[in-house]
Amino acid sequence: MKRILGLHETLELHELITFKSLCLTKSATMSGLAQDLDLQTILLDDAKNGHEHIQRLKDFLTYTGEQA
Numbered sequence: 001m002k003r004i005l006g007l008h009e010t011l012e013l014h015e016l017i018t019f020k021s022l023c024l025t026k027s028a029t030m031s032g033l034a035q036d037l038d039l040q041t042i043l044l045d046d047a048k049n050g051h052e053h054i055q056r057l058k059d060f061l062t063y064t065g066e067q068a
Contacts, residue, residue, distance in 0.1 A: 010061065017057050024050035 005013070024047055031043035 005060070013057055013060055017054055020050055020054050020057065024054065 027047040034040045
């Protein structure tokens with residue numbers, strides 16, 4: 001059985017991806033400007049996690065619902 005996202009669900013995913021991309025950009029940029037090592041670590045971890053979250057959200061956009 002194929003599961004296809006509705007238009008509103010697709011738009012919601014696009015909004016989430018846009019928001020997470022903005023957060024990722026800000027964390028990555030600020031990590032280079034932060035002088036405190038603990039803060040740099042937190043920002044770099046957040047950027048790494050944000051990248052993974054974006055990839056998972058993108059998977060929903062390409063998911064067709066077919067099982068192998």
